[in-house]
Amino acid sequence: MINRRSLLLASLATPALATRGFAADPIKIGMTQPLTGAVAASGNYVANGAKIATEVLNRAGGVLGRPLELILEDNKSNPREAVASVEKLVLRDRVPVLIGAWSSTFTLAIMPKLIEYKVPMIVETSSAARITTSGNPWIFRIAPTSEMEAIAFSGLLSKFTPAMKKVDFLSVNNDFGRGAAEKFTAALAARGIAIGKTETMTPEATDLAAQLTALKQSDSDTVFVTTGVEQMTLALRQAVEQRLGKRIVTTGGSFPDQLLANPLPPGNDSFHILFYAPWFPERAPHPAIARTYTEEWNKKGWEFAGLTEGFRGYDAMLTVVEAIKIAGKPDAEAIRAALWQVKIPGVNGDISFAKEGPAGQESGQNRPNVSILKLSEGKTSLL
Amino acid sequence: MDQALQHLVNGTVLGGTYALLGIGLTLIFGVMRVVNFTHGELYAFGAYMTYAFVSLLGVNFFAALALATLCGVGLGALIELVLLRSMRKADIDSVMLVMIGASLVLQNGEMWAWGGVAKLVPNPFNGSPLVLGPVSVLPLRLFVLAVSAALLLGFWLMLDRTRAGVAMRATFQDPETAALMGVRIGWVNTATFAIGSGLAAAAGALLGPVFMVSPTMGDLVGLKAFAIVILGGLGSLPGATIGGFALGFVEEYAGGYLSTEYRDAFGFLLIILVLALKPQGLVPAKERIG
Numbered sequence: 001m002i003n004r005r006s007l008l009l010a011s012l013a014t015p016a017l018a019t020r021g022f023a024a025d026p027i028k029i030g031m032t033q034p035l036t037g038a039v040a041a042s043g044n045y046v047a048n049g050a051k052i053a054t055e056v057l058n059r060a061g062g063v064l065g066r067p068l069e070l071i072l073e074d075n076k077s078n079p080r081e082a083v084a085s086v087e088k089l090v091l092r093d094r095v096p097v098l099i100g101a102w103s104s105t106f107t108l109a110i111m112p113k114l115i116e117y118k119v120p121m122i123v124e125t126s127s128a129a130r131i132t133t134s135g136n137p138w139i140f141r142i143a144p145t146s147e148m149e150a151i152a153f154s155g156l157l158s159k160f161t162p163a164m165k166k167v168d169f170l171s172v173n174n175d176f177g178r179g180a181a182e183k184f185t186a187a188l189a190a191r192g193i194a195i196g197k198t199e200t201m202t203p204e205a206t207d208l209a210a211q212l213t214a215l216k217q218s219d220s221d222t223v224f225v226t227t228g229v230e231q232m233t234l235a236l237r238q239a240v241e242q243r244l245g246k247r248i249v250t251t252g253g254s255f256p257d258q259l260l261a262n263p264l265p266p267g268n269d270s271f272h273i274l275f276y277a278p279w280f281p282e283r284a285p286h287p288a289i290a291r292t293y294t295e296e297w298n299k300k301g302w303e304f305a306g307l308t309e310g311f312r313g314y315d316a317m318l319t320v321v322e323a324i325k326i327a328g329k330p331d332a333e334a335i336r337a338a339l340w341q342v343k344i345p346g347v348n349g350d351i352s353f354a355k356e357g358p359a360g361q362e363s364g365q366n367r368p369n370v371s372i373l374k375l376s377e378g379k380t381s382l383l
Numbered sequence: 384m385d386q387a388l389q390h391l392v393n394g395t396v397l398g399g400t401y402a403l404l405g406i407g408l409t410l411i412f413g414v415m416r417v418v419n420f421t422h423g424e425l426y427a428f429g430a431y432m433t434y435a436f437v438s439l440l441g442v443n444f445f446a447a448l449a450l451a452t453l454c455g456v457g458l459g460a461l462i463e464l465v466l467l468r469s470m471r472k473a474d475i476d477s478v479m480l481v482m483i484g485a486s487l488v489l490q491n492g493e494m495w496a497w498g499g500v501a502k503l504v505p506n507p508f509n510g511s512p513l514v515l516g517p518v519s520v521l522p523l524r525l526f527v528l529a530v531s532a533a534l535l536l537g538f539w540l541m542l543d544r545t546r547a548g549v550a551m552r553a554t555f556q557d558p559e560t561a562a563l564m565g566v567r568i569g570w571v572n573t574a575t576f577a578i579g580s581g582l583a584a585a586a587g588a589l590l591g592p593v594f595m596v597s598p599t600m601g602d603l604v605g606l607k608a609f610a611i612v613i614l615g616g617l618g619s620l621p622g623a624t625i626g627g628f629a630l631g632f633v634e635e636y637a638g639g640y641l642s643t644e645y646r647d648a649f650g651f652l653l654i655i656l657v658l659a660l661k662p663q664g665l666v667p668a669k670e671r672i673g
Contacts, residue, residue: 041501240521
């Protein structure tokens with residue numbers, strides 16, 4: 001079903017392959033991530049995933065007989081800086097392909113530049129629907145849209161006891177947060193679940209007491225929280241303070257890892273929609289690849305729970321390298337054409353692109369897998 | 384009604400936080416006429432020092448708060464001695480530019496030293512809230528409020544009842560005459576900047592464990608601190624306290640009852656209204672302490 005699967009599995013599951021000597025110039029791959037600012041935790045995790053994929057792939061021989069060089073730029077959790085980072089990567093470093101940019105807001109800001117400079121970009125995290133429906137043929141998204149995530153989640157509703165009857169939303173006030181609230185509203189309403197309030201918060205907000213007090217008054221049983229790791233952690237901690245008394249489900253694939261070492265008091269369990277649960281690599285669609293990724297990450301001594309987001313960078317690099325291999329040259333247009341032929345196994349599952357958007361200007365959209373993790377007193381389990 | 388009471392508690396806690404942020408900034412402006420753009424970064428510095436003492440060196444949490452504040456005092460004294468002392472005769476614009484530069488250096492230094500990922504500071508308080516009827520609050524937040532109140536009172540007493548306070552107030556009113564009366568203006572400026580910086584670091588040390596610690600945490604805080612000081616009246620200690628609580632309550636009630644989306648906008652709307660009706664801020668110049 002999946003071409004090249006055996007070959008890639010063999011190479012990616014064997015990290016101990018000897019490092020090859022390279023005579024040729026490296027092939028540059030550009031990446032823009034929020035390495036500082038409001039969502040820096042997630043951006044650093046994704047960047048780390050890409051770094052270890054680069055190391056693993058270089059140990060396995062690079063691509064086209066040349067080593068890979070990951071050039072990382074900080075978009076500072078800011079859409080203007082995201083555009084500047086892409087200009088630097090394309091004009092100064094001459095990268096033929098990009099990976100980025102974590103938040104939908106940053107990705108949407110960058111998209112006109114991709115058309116202007118004719119460079120393809122693998123979108124590893126952003127979930128706003130219009131990224132792939134607005135007619136940008138240089139976009140290839142391996143992350144699920146909020147709609148995909150919501151529909152996949154609604155298929156797992158039976159795993160929750162007691163059953164969900166009415167839900168509220170606490171969302172960061174940007175494309176990511178508002179988009180998730182809209183799509184989850186539609187998916188859950190279609191399953192007969194009542195929809196209550198939607199409260200929003202600015203990305204920089206640290207005191208969420210007003211929002212949580214307002215949500216406490218609702219007669220809902222569940223609150224969906226959509227934001228980055230830092231604000232998600234604050235929301236969960238402050239929900240305890242405000243005695244929210246409702247089930248909390250977080251969306252978007254981020255995990256509040258600092259609550260493992262600093263757990264919430266008993267009786268404050270939370271549920272997290274994830275695209276990779278590193279505590280259980282054997283449950284991943286391709287356990288050998290998931291294990292290699294997890295082991296390489298752990299060798300670095302990085303925060304374990306960062307694996308939940310780091311896989312995005314890892315899978316994005318696998319996708320880019322496969323496209324360069326198919327293209328036969330590190331050329332932007334050739335890579336764009338080759339991305340439509342990519343069919344590889346990744347940490348999250350199989351990666352390939354279906355067409356989305358207006359005819360003739362389609363973007364590529366992958367269909368990723370979703371799982372639900374329960375966090376209870378610092379302990380994790382899969383639903 | 385239950386919701387209103389909870390908002391009252393939340394607003395009080397938030398207001399206490401804001402007041403603490405405002406007093407250090409207003410003290411420095413009141414005495415030195417320096418617009419301290421490093422205030423937000425000194426706040427972040429205090430939070431990182433607490434993290435370093437507690438999580439990396441295993442120091443007792445309460446001792447770490449005191450040590451972090453002292454580090455803030457030391458850094459403030461250093462900034463005054465190295466950057467500001469030689470600029471005492473310079474115009475306010477030049478000093479502002481230097482302080483903006485210092486703020487950028489501090490923020491980037493924090494990013495370089497600690498990385499961009501936010502840190503959580505462990506604390507010895509129970510993570511479950513204290514519950515009184517319909518309202519709840521974390522013990523850590525009450526501790527922060529109590530320490531903030533103690534710091535506000537302590538600094539008011541220091542300014543009002545001690546020789547150092549008299550020297551600071553004399554310097555504020557007329558530096559030349561104060562110097563003729565034997566006040567060592569240079570050391571008053573160093574002490575004022577160090578104390579103001581220590582207050583910012585204390586605010587960071589106290590609030591770091593409540594929220595999270597990151598290199599950019601000072602950005603929003605710096606903005607809010609300026610808003611509080613302008614609202615209360617530049618150079619006014621009671622003004623900063625009243626301004627802090629006013630902003631806290633407006634944000635809390637407007638966020639809770641009108642719109643969380645425009646929560647920050649309501650705070651700035653309040654400032655526009657106050658400045659339109661009372662351009663000197665809530666506490667006029669004649670009532671100022673600093």
